[in-house]
Amino acid sequence: MESYNPxxxxxxxxxxxxxxxxxxxxxxxxxxxxxxxxMFPYPSGDGxxxxxAKIYTASDIVARxxxxxxxxxxxxxxxxxxxxxxxxSAIKLGIHPAELTKRNxxxxxxxxxxxxxxxxxxxxxNTTDPQYYKWTQWIFLRLYKMGLAYEATxxxxxxxxxxxxxxxxxxxxxKCERCGTAVEQRPLRQWxxxxxxxxxxxxxxxxxxxxxxxxxxxxxxWIGRSEGAEIIFTLDQSxxxxxxxxxxxxxxxxxxxxxxxxxGATYVVVAPEHPLVGxxxxxxxxxxxxxxxxxxxxxxxxxxxxxxxxxTGVFTGAYVLHPLTHEPLxxxxxxxxxxxxxxxxxxxxPAHDERDFAFATKYxxxxxxVISPVLGKxxxxxxxxxxxVLINSDQSDGQEVAAGRQMIMxxxxxxxxxQKAVIYKLRDWVFxxxxxxGEPIPLIHCKKCGVVPVPEKDLPVELPPIDTYxxxxxxxxxxxxxxxxxxVKCPTCPNIARRETNTxxxxxxxxxxxxxxxxxxxxxxxxAPEKMQWWLPVDxxxxxxxxxVLHLLYARFWIxxxxxxxxxxxxEPFSRLRSVGLVMGEDGQKMSxxxxxxxxxxxxxxxxxxxTLRLYAMFMGPFSASGAWNTGSIAGVxxxxxxxxxxxxxxxxxxxxxxxxxxxxxxxxxxTIKRVSENxxxxxxxxxxxxxxEFHNFLEKxxxxxxxxxxxxxxxxxxxxxxxxxxLWQRLGQKQSVLKTAWPGWKEQVLQPAVIKLPVQVNGKxxxxxxxxxxxxxxHIVQAAQQQLNVARYLSQGTVARVVxxxxxxxxxxxxx
Numbered sequence: 015m016e017s018y019n020p021x022x023x024x025x026x027x028x029x030x031x032x033x034x035x036x037x038x039x040x041x042x043x044x045x046x047x048x049x050x051x052x053m054f055p056y057p058s059g060d061g062x063x064x065x066x067a068k069i070y071t072a073s074d075i076v077a078r079x080x081x082x083x084x085x086x087x088x089x090x091x092x093x094x095x096x097x098x099x100x101x102x103s104a105i106k107l108g109i110h111p112a113e114l115t116k117r118n119x120x121x122x123x124x125x126x127x128x129x130x131x132x133x134x135x136x137x138x139x140n141t142t143d144p145q146y147y148k149w150t151q152w153i154f155l156r157l158y159k160m161g162l163a164y165e166a167t168x169x170x171x172x173x174x175x176x177x178x179x180x181x182x183x184x185x186x187x188x189k190c191e192r193c194g195t196a197v198e199q200r201p202l203r204q205w206x207x208x209x210x211x212x213x214x215x216x217x218x219x220x221x222x223x224x225x226x227x228x229x230x231x232x233x234x235x236w237i238g239r240s241e242g243a244e245i246i247f248t249l250d251q252s253x254x255x256x257x258x259x260x261x262x263x264x265x266x267x268x269x270x271x272x273x274x275x276x277x278g279a280t281y282v283v284v285a286p287e288h289p290l291v292g293x294x295x296x297x298x299x300x301x302x303x304x305x306x307x308x309x310x311x312x313x314x315x316x317x318x319x320x321x322x323x324x325x326t327g328v329f330t331g332a333y334v335l336h337p338l339t340h341e342p343l344x345x346x347x348x349x350x351x352x353x354x355x356x357x358x359x360x361x362x363x364p365a366h367d368e369r370d371f372a373f374a375t376k377y378x379x380x381x382x383x384v385i386s387p388v389l390g391k392x393x394x395x396x397x398x399x400x401x402x403v404l405i406n407s408d409q410s411d412g413q414e415v416a417a418g419r420q421m422i423m424x425x426x427x428x429x430x431x432x433q434k435a436v437i438y439k440l441r442d443w444v445f446x447x448x449x450x451x452g453e454p455i456p457l458i459h460c461k462k463c464g465v466v467p468v469p470e471k472d473l474p475v476e477l478p479p480i481d482t483y484x485x486x487x488x489x490x491x492x493x494x495x496x497x498x499x500x501x502v503k504c505p506t507c508p509n510i511a512r513r514e515t516n517t518x519x520x521x522x523x524x525x526x527x528x529x530x531x532x533x534x535x536x537x538x539x540x541x542a543p544e545k546m547q548w549w550l551p552v553d554x555x556x557x558x559x560x561x562x563v564l565h566l567l568y569a570r571f572w573i574x575x576x577x578x579x580x581x582x583x584x585x586e587p588f589s590r591l592r593s594v595g596l597v598m599g600e601d602g603q604k605m606s607x608x609x610x611x612x613x614x615x616x617x618x619x620x621x622x623x624x625x626t627l628r629l630y631a632m633f634m635g636p637f638s639a640s641g642a643w644n645t646g647s648i649a650g651v652x653x654x655x656x657x658x659x660x661x662x663x664x665x666x667x668x669x670x671x672x673x674x675x676x677x678x679x680x681x682x683x684x685x686t687i688k689r690v691s692e693n694x695x696x697x698x699x700x701x702x703x704x705x706x707x708e709f710h711n712f713l714e715k716x717x718x719x720x721x722x723x724x725x726x727x728x729x730x731x732x733x734x735x736x737x738x739x740x741x742l743w744q745r746l747g748q749k750q751s752v753l754k755t756a757w758p759g760w761k762e763q764v765l766q767p768a769v770i771k772l773p774v775q776v777n778g779k780x781x782x783x784x785x786x787x788x789x790x791x792x793x794h795i796v797q798a799a800q801q802q803l804n805v806a807r808y809l810s811q812g813t814v815a816r817v818v819x820x821x822x823x824x825x826x827x828x829x830x831x
Contacts, residue, residue: 018659020623024737028127036753037089037132041545045086049549050077051528053557053565054092054139056520057118059103062125063605064613064643065558068631069594072699073556074131075632078733079694081132082757088549089132090531092139093119096147097520098176098192101451105484111451112479115142125616129624130736132753137534141453141523146530148474149540150522151456153572155467156579158457162208163445165465169287170444171314172200177485179204181444181519184564188314197314202489205455205516207443209571213237216440216570225591226638229562236563238439242271243423244357246431247282247334249294250342266290266334266345269356269437272366273426274419277407278384279361280374281344282334283327286310287353294345296331303328303347310349318349325350325373337431338408338422348373356437364397371397382406385415443568445519450483450492452517460504460511469505475513491515524565525572528552528587546582555588562593592697595640597631602642613643625735626652632699632734654707655738658731661714662724662742669721682712683723684760690730691757699734706731721746726758774799775826776808792819799825 031037052073055066077089095115104111119140126133139146157163171180175195179202184191209216217237220230249264266282284291286307295303306328310318317323327348334343343361350369351360364374365383374381387394387402394402404410404418413421426432446455454475456468468475478499483492494500494515504511526540532549533541557565566588573587598604599611606612618627630651635641686709693702709727713719725746732739732752743752772795774782782802786795796817799805805827812829819825 015660015663018656018738020625020655020737021620023741024128024130024624027737027740028130030740031130031132031751031753032127032135034751035136036751037134038136039088039090039134040086041548042086043548045084047088047549048077048080048085048554049088049528049552050080050554051088051090051531051552051556053555053561054094054524054527055122056094056097056099057115057122058099059107059114059118061118061121062129062615063597064615064618064627064631065594065597065605067129067615067627068597068637069556069558070126070129070131071628071631072592072594072637072697073554074129074133074628075694075699075733076554076697077132078736078753079691079757081753082729082733082755084756088137088531089134090137090139090534091126091131091133091135092137092527092531093122093141094520094524094527095119095140095142096452096518096523098178098447098449098451101449101483102176102193104451110479110481111483112142115140128619129615129628132736137531139527139530139534141527144474144476145537147453147523149530150453150518150526151468151473151475152470152540153526153576154518154522155456155470156581157207157575158467160575160579162211162575164206164208165203166206167201167203168206168444169199169201169311170204171197172202173197174487176449177487178448179444179446181521181564182315182441185314188317199311199314200489202446202448204444204446205457205514207445207571209443209567210438210440212571212574213239213438213440215574216567219570219574219586223586223591224589226593229559229566229591229593232562233567236440236567240271240356240437240439242269242435242437243273243426243432244269244435245273245276245337245361245426247337247343247361250333250335252333252342264290264293266359267357268359268361269435270361270363272363272419273432274404274407274410274415274422275363275366275384276336276338276361276422276426277404277410278363278365278382279336279343280364280380280382281346281362283346283348283351283360283362283370283373284330285351285353285358286347286349288347288358291330291347294330294332299329299331303330306347313349315352318352321368325369325376327373327377329377337426337429344379346373346377354441355439366397366399368397368399443571445522446516447519448489448491449485449517450477450480452519453477453522454493455514455516455518457514458502458504458511459514460507460509462509463504463506463511466505466511472505491517493517521564521568525568526576528569529582540581543582546584550582550584551586552588553590555591556594557591558596559593566591593638595636595638597634598640598642600643600645605643618648622648622652623655623737625655625737629655629703629735633703635700637697637699654710655735657714658710658735659738659742661710662728663745665713665716665719665724666721666742666746668718669724679712679716679719679723681764682709683726684764687726687730687758688760688765694733703734706734728752729755729758770822772799772822773824774802774805775824776805777829778826781805781808792821795819795825799827 050073052069077087081087100115101111104114171185173180173190173195175193176190185197189196217239220233244267247266327346330345330347332345334345336343362370364370364381366385384404384406385402386405401415404413410418410421456475458466460466478496486492500513501510502513529541529546532545536542569587573584576582577584601611603609615627630648686705689705690702728739728742729752739752772784773780774784782805784798786798814827815830816828
């Protein structure tokens with residue numbers, strides 16, 4: 015018998031699929047659509063790794079399955095190719111980023127096609143293609159005209175290694191997400207996007223999404239909506255020595271989520287960047303405050319808000335008056351308060367806040383408990399953040415927290431020193447990068463006209479092909495030195511103006527790419543409205559958990575803004591999201607070059623074939639769970655495919671077309687079809703493969719089977735192992751591809767057993783087990799049970815109050831007490 019040789023058959027079928035355009039999606043409405051998408055790859059020089067193979071194989075299985083189920087499936091891919099990694103690699107290798115990107119893309123494409131991934135390659139996109147980023151720039155101009163893009167000089171996260179600014183979301187534990195270097199704070203001119211304007215919409219939209227709960231919670235926590243109150247504390251004039259502070263009735267507005275604790279406020283803290291710091295600080299404290307503020311500028315927000323770090327601060331010398339008791343409270347400067355969160359000032363209640371408690375303990379400040387877990391018991395382990403009743407709170411004593419909050423807020427509002435407020439942790443998006451390899455921001459700076467948008471007819475603003483693209487580290491992009499590109503006529507006056515030289519972040523191109531796939535060759539619009547209306551939203555979206563905040567948040571923001579601009583009618587881009595677990599090295603550690611545990615998929619394919627890699631990547635564990643690679647297990651999966659090859663070819667020699675008959679083999683096959691179908695739809699790929707293996711174990715023991723059994727087995731195997739399935743399908747005499755063949759179904763009546771064993775209880779205790787035909791009525795089952803001697807004996811001891819019947823599982827007679 016001919017041996018299974020994937021190195022021969024896989025290239026043949028790969029070319030057949032491409033030549034016959036079997037993966038191309040049709041822009042029509044004759045079939046119900048399904049848009050299946052995985053997060054498009056960043057084409058690095060290392061090529062695909064086995065983690066890519068896991069996620070791309072999963073989305074491919076779903077796409078192939080849905081095509082066979084009769085759906086019109088859009089399953090595209092492309093390249094998220096702008097950004098720091100390629101530029102850094104280009105600098106290291108001495109290759110222009112454009113050339114390196116072209117080389118990397120070619121390698122990725124070849125690897126992905128070798129894996130048998132059924133992408134619609136006719137819709138391939140590349141974020142570095144001027145015909146693509148023309149529309150990225152067009153979207154930016156829409157945001158600018160809507161007031162969602164603005165210029166500001168702000169302290170930003172600066173990576174001294176990448177020599178560029180970073181968004182808050184790109185800083186992990188105080189370090190650059192890309193290179194791991196400690197991030198600094200540096201004031202720079204930036205372009206910002208007002209994502210905060212959509213904070214509530216971004217929160218509310220999460221409610222209707224079929225997403226993993228942990229990702230929804232990550233998004234909710236990042237947006238960080240807090241309801242509370244803004245309370246005004248007036249500067250104590252007796253402590254003011256600054257002429258401005260003495261002449262004006264200066265106030266400090268604080269934000270708190272717990273206004274009911276105001277009687278426990280013993281000091282006020284302002285952020286080091288707060289504009290009143292220099293105004294209220296006394297001469298005696300000025301040097302200490304100035305030194306402390308300067309030191310704070312070296313710390314990132316992550317470091318400043320880390321609850322495990324020792325709290326630091328300095329007294330300003332000033333006091334404010336408590337709005338209810340009029341007691342003077344000292345005003346401190348401390349870096350655990352951020353100017354960008356709330357009002358940049360807090361009332362410190364050390365008895366009921368962990369950070370305030372640590373600070374008050376360190377600096378020997380008063381601690382006043384105002385909430386007790388139980389009425390009459392003043393003491394609790396402090397800081398106490400739980401519920402209870404108010405104490406030490408004047409006329410609010412004895413009130414439960416909720417009622418006390420209303421009473422105290424009413425009192426504060428009567429005195430016009432408080433109002434309800436909502437704040438967010440979400441910050442506006444730092445959108446500038448001081449690097450070369452990114453989309454130019456399509457704006458022009460004119461001394462007379464100010465900031466002027468590039469006319470749409472002049473888009474795209476292309477990157478100039480330059481030799482020197484190393485970052486400057488000065489806060490300016492390398493583009494700033496290219497006078498021939500920078501100098502341009504102002505679109506609205508005769509003057510010579512200057513182009514914006516900062517570029518967009520990598521996230522720009524990936525925030526809308528799923529729109530472009532619906533109409534990738536359109537030269538008049540980012541996509542035709544009717545095609546976006548037809549294909550969107552994405553029905554199934556798969557990606558890594560590392561994008562749980564960044565990409566998903568940004569993409570959802572852009573979609574809502576484009577909806578408001580009248581470009582699309584979409585509200586949420588991704589209906590169903592599934593997150594893939596990490597593939598670890600054989601040592602159980604995350605794969606990395608430094609550990610030497612990286613598995614190259616090319617080597618696996620060369621030795622075993624792509625079908626083996628696909629099956630193993632799906633069989634190694636649940637899709638969403640991390641798992642360690644095991645080379646020994648790969649050989650086991652390969653043996654399974656060799657056995658399938660031998661079994662099908664052997665049985666095909668003696669098989670004959672014939673009617674389906676209800677045999678044990680037929681029942682097991684239909685059970686397998688049902689299990690594979692349901693498990694595929696629920697992303698339980700490992701258990702679907704287990705079902706296929708179990709069926710094959712039974713199949714290979716058969717001396718002969720009908721042709722129908724072999725055909726249906728190959729069809730349900732095909733999404734998982736498409737190459738071997740196509741070859742065997744052809745050898746069974748089929749002319750068209752398995753992709754053009756309908757997915758087999760099953761008959762529930764065949765899967766139901768003819769006879770069932772039913773436990774019979776009396777008052778919940780087992781008294782007999784009866785065998786009855788599965789199709790008989792409940793009445794017949796009750797009669798049969800009553801005729802059992804042991805059941806009848808217990809029934810005679812009382813009167814039956816009711817009968818509980820769980821079809822096919824349980825019958826229980828309940829007697830009157």
